[in-house]
Amino acid sequence: MIAAADAEVAREQAREILSGSRYREPQLPKPFEGVLEWLGRRLRPIADAWDAIADWFLSAPLPVRLLALVLVVGLVASLAWRLARSRAAPASARARTQRREDASLDPGELERAADRAEREGDLDRALRLRFRAGLLRLDGAGLVEYRPSITSGEVARSLGAPTFDRLAARHDEVVYGGRAATPTDVEDARTTWPELVRVT
Numbered sequence: 001m002i003a004a005a006d007a008e009v010a011r012e013q014a015r016e017i018l019s020g021s022r023y024r025e026p027q028l029p030k031p032f033e034g035v036l037e038w039l040g041r042r043l044r045p046i047a048d049a050w051d052a053i054a055d056w057f058l059s060a061p062l063p064v065r066l067l068a069l070v071l072v073v074g075l076v077a078s079l080a081w082r083l084a085r086s087r088a089a090p091a092s093a094r095a096r097t098q099r100r101e102d103a104s105l106d107p108g109e110l111e112r113a114a115d116r117a118e119r120e121g122d123l124d125r126a127l128r129l130r131f132r133a134g135l136l137r138l139d140g141a142g143l144v145e146y147r148p149s150i151t152s153g154e155v156a157r158s159l160g161a162p163t164f165d166r167l168a169a170r171h172d173e174v175v176y177g178g179r180a181a182t183p184t185d186v187e188d189a190r191t192t193w194p195e196l197v198r199v200t
Contacts, residue, residue, distance in 0.1 A: 107133040107140070114190075123181035124174055127189055131171045134193035141197055163196050 057065055114129035135155065139146035144158050152168035167189060173179045 105136060107136040110136070114186075118186055123183065123186050126186050127171060127174055127181040130186070130189040130193060131167065134167070134189070134196065137193070137197045143197075161196065163192060167192055167196070 057068060060068070110129045110133035114126045114133065117123075117126040117129060135144065135146050135150065138144045138155070138159075144150070144155050152172055156165055156168060170181075170185050170188070174181045174185065
């Protein structure tokens with residue numbers, strides 16, 4: 001009788017010990033549980049379709065499986081080729097633009113292009129071309145070191161010439177300020193740049 005009572009006490013003590021937090025899986029908060037369940041329900045049709053395709057593929061005769069595999073590989077290769085071409089196209093366009101810009105580092109050619117732009121009524125372009133030609137002539141005279149990213153402020157500090165400051169202010173108002181170039185702006189650029197290069 002005493003042994004049975006001791007056994008019952010021991011079982012009760014064991015139940016108490018095992019019901020403690022040390023022996024239970026912790027209940028962690030699940031903040032994304034609802035989102036994951038919703039996403040799982042939305043993706044279930046895709047998973048079911050994939051399972052159906054896999055079942056069909058595995059049960060199909062060997063020639064059919066090989067043909068399907070060839071078609072899939074061909075499709076993937078075609079998509080990869082198109083993606084590579086679409087990425088290469090902007091790079092080749094940039095290279096063509098760079099070649100055109102490098103070819104236009106001749107101030108005389110730029111001034112002829114400015115004349116054409118002026119005749120066509122594109123005064124903004126004419127002003128930009130004359131400004132670039134002027135910078136290249138200053139570079140040729142050893143007064144500045146031209147590079148495509150050179151700023152008007154850098155050139156102004158190098159030259160210290162009020163004439164250049166006036167030309168640069170008009171150029172920057174048109175190119176960066178959005179003001180439309182006038183015939184006076186273009187005429188001033190045409191006549192003043194050669195004088196500026198000679199005098200400086």
